[in-house]
Amino acid sequence: MSPVHKTACVIIIGNEILTGRTQDINLAYIGKKLLEKGVRLLEARVIADIEEAIVAAVNELRAKYDYVFTTGGIGPTHDDITADSIAKAFGVANEVNALARTRLVSYYKGEEHLNEGRLRMARIPEGASLIDNPVSAAPGFKIGNVHVLAGIPNVMQAMMDSIAPNLQGGPAIKSRTIGCFIGESIIAREMGEIAAQFPELDIGSYPYFRSGGYGLSLVIRGTNTAQLDAVQAALCSLITRHGGEPVVQAEEASP
Amino acid sequence: MSPVHKTACVIIIGNEILTGRTQDINLAYIGKKLLEKGVRLLEARVIADIEEAIVAAVNELRAKYDYVFTTGGIGPTHDDITADSIAKAFGVANEVNALARTRLVSYYKGEEHLNEGRLRMARIPEGASLIDNPVSAAPGFKIGNVHVLAGIPNVMQAMMDSIAPNLQGGPAIKSRTIGCFIGESIIAREMGEIAAQFPELDIGSYPYFRSGGYGLSLVIRGTNTAQLDAVQAALCSLITRHGGEPVVQAEEASP
Numbered sequence: 262m263s264p265v266h267k268t269a270c271v272i273i274i275g276n277e278i279l280t281g282r283t284q285d286i287n288l289a290y291i292g293k294k295l296l297e298k299g300v301r302l303l304e305a306r307v308i309a310d311i312e313e314a315i316v317a318a319v320n321e322l323r324a325k326y327d328y329v330f331t332t333g334g335i336g337p338t339h340d341d342i343t344a345d346s347i348a349k350a351f352g353v354a355n356e357v358n359a360l361a362r363t364r365l366v367s368y369y370k371g372e373e374h375l376n377e378g379r380l381r382m383a384r385i386p387e388g389a390s391l392i393d394n395p396v397s398a399a400p401g402f403k404i405g406n407v408h409v410l411a412g413i414p415n416v417m418q419a420m421m422d423s424i425a426p427n428l429q430g431g432p433a434i435k436s437r438t439i440g441c442f443i444g445e446s447i448i449a450r451e452m453g454e455i456a457a458q459f460p461e462l463d464i465g466s467y468p469y470f471r472s473g474g475y476g477l478s479l480v481i482r483g484t485n486t487a488q489l490d491a492v493q494a495a496l497c498s499l500i501t502r503h504g505g506e507p508v509v510q511a512e513e514a515s516p
Numbered sequence: 517m518s519p520v521h522k523t524a525c526v527i528i529i530g531n532e533i534l535t536g537r538t539q540d541i542n543l544a545y546i547g548k549k550l551l552e553k554g555v556r557l558l559e560a561r562v563i564a565d566i567e568e569a570i571v572a573a574v575n576e577l578r579a580k581y582d583y584v585f586t587t588g589g590i591g592p593t594h595d596d597i598t599a600d601s602i603a604k605a606f607g608v609a610n611e612v613n614a615l616a617r618t619r620l621v622s623y624y625k626g627e628e629h630l631n632e633g634r635l636r637m638a639r640i641p642e643g644a645s646l647i648d649n650p651v652s653a654a655p656g657f658k659i660g661n662v663h664v665l666a667g668i669p670n671v672m673q674a675m676m677d678s679i680a681p682n683l684q685g686g687p688a689i690k691s692r693t694i695g696c697f698i699g700e701s702i703i704a705r706e707m708g709e710i711a712a713q714f715p716e717l718d719i720g721s722y723p724y725f726r727s728g729g730y731g732l733s734l735v736i737r738g739t740n741t742a743q744l745d746a747v748q749a750a751l752c753s754l755i756t757r758h759g760g761e762p763v764v765q766a767e768e769a770s771p
Contacts, residue, residue: 276718276720277720277722277735278543278544278547278560279543279547279557279558279559279560280547280548280551280557280737281543281544281545281546281547281548281551282720282722282735283544283722284541284544285540285543285544286539288533288534288536288540288562289533289536289538289539289540290536291536292533292534292535292536293535293536296535296536302534302535303534303563303564303569304534304561304562304563304564304569305533305534305561305562306559306560306561306562307543307559307560307561308558308559309558309559310720314558314559336700336701336704336721336723337700337701337704338700338704338707338708338721339704339707339708339711339712339719339721340711340719340720340721341721376701376702376704376705377704377705378700378701378702378703378704378705379701379704381704382701413723413724413725415725445591445592445593445633446591446592446593446631446633446634446637447631447633448633449591449592449593449594449631449632449633449634449636450631450632450633452593452594453593453594456594456595457594463531464594464595465531465532465537465565465595466591466593466594466595466596467532467537467538468591468668469668470668470670480532480537482535
């Protein structure tokens with residue numbers, strides 16, 4: 262796809278993902294949302310709860326991509342060091358934000374319930390704008406091109422949904438998916454020739470194993486409908502020639 | 517945990533993970549396996565099917581960590597560029613490997629079925645040793661400290677299981693998990709004080725949302741059993757003092 266698309270990177274912060282204790286599902290959610298907006302997610306990193314690691318990743322990646330999204334580490338406990346680390350990356354203070362504090366007082370029903378741990382969640386790097394948390398009040402924030410989101414999936418999703426309308430992406434990235442039950446090695450060479458003819462499109466070949474058999478999904482992505490139509494027809498013809506039955510699945514398109 | 521532990525990084529190669537089309541489950545599997553071996557997985561990256569991105573990531577990360585594991589991109593199609601990219605990263609040729617070829621001929625039941633796509637899966641960077649694929653024959657490989665595994669989970673798991681016994685890790689990393697239904701913000705400050713007393717342990721606080729309510733899991737990891745016992749007792753006492761009921765879950769330990 263063309264360089265007119267904005268690019269993005271996700272930074273998943275949390276030891277629990279690296280130890281396999283927690284199965285991340287945030288990346289796939291963010292990836293789909295960005296695709297809808299015409300933003301190309303080119304990289305994701307999972308890093309540990311280590312300040313230097315967070316600072317280094319944020320500073321490297323915010324310079325490299327148009328958008329950066331982080332998940333995790335913005336709760337009330339000692340291992341929630343994302344806000345401090347982001348502040349350090351930007352060289353700004355991380356202090357109690359009046360608006361964030363007000364939201365937490367309201368959520369916890371009174372000043373008297375705003376203990377030290379909860380107040381910690383009101384600390385926002387200087388110059389950042391808040392990202393709403395309609396689930397549990399403690400906000401995320403945006404500083405520069407870095408969007409700092411929660412790690413708990415339902416909270417992260419609500420935050421992502423609230424910021425998505427403001428992301429400037431690029432031309433709609435459309436996709437076509439063709440399913441079949443044919444070994445990808447049967448059609449690999451000819452599919453490669455088709456892919457080589459259409460360098461502006463991404464053509465992915467994804468075999469899978471399910472209920473005792475292998476299936477294959479071919480996914481075509483791009484912005485040019487005529488090219489998508491041509492490749493879809495060529496791949497369906499290729500599958501049929503080798504004795505398979507192509508099934509074109511519903512088109513997905515970014516708005 | 518101490519610097520005596522070997523360190524590792526996972527590189528997940530595939531556009532399909534970044535677009536959200538495919539939910540990665542390989543990272544969690546590898547993370548658990550490494551923990552069992554006393555290897556600390558410190559980072560994971562998800563990158564696109566772009567040669568320069570693969571070469572750059574492999575060369576950066578193999579210098580930084582003791583072990584690197586890649587998943588994905590070793591199939592027969594045009595978008596399977598991992599072996600070529602790894603060969604480029606190491607500055608070696610990527611040619612048909614006689615042993616890999618023999619295995620594929622056997623799996624596909626004869627020379628006459630070894631078409632161009634299938635033969636592509638026998639191309640292995642010069643100097644690499646093969647990693648067995650008991651599921652579908654096409655091998656992974658190890659070159660230097662880089663282990664190149666399949667992307668399809670059942671194949672990846674079989675490969676990981678076959679190499680795990682040969683990984684040299686470090687002292688067994690044990691963990692204790694304490695569950696309760698208490699807001700983490702209630703106990704955050706005191707838990708932080710306990711964590712500060714035991715800097716050699718990792719103490720993670722993981723709230724979750726399930727069937728209409730929030731729960732909390734506290735995970736303690738380390739190598740020193742006496743310290744683990746002390747922290748477990750201190751956290752249970754903390755939870756009880758705040759009206760919660762701690763439930764200590766089964767201990768996991770690396771062998």
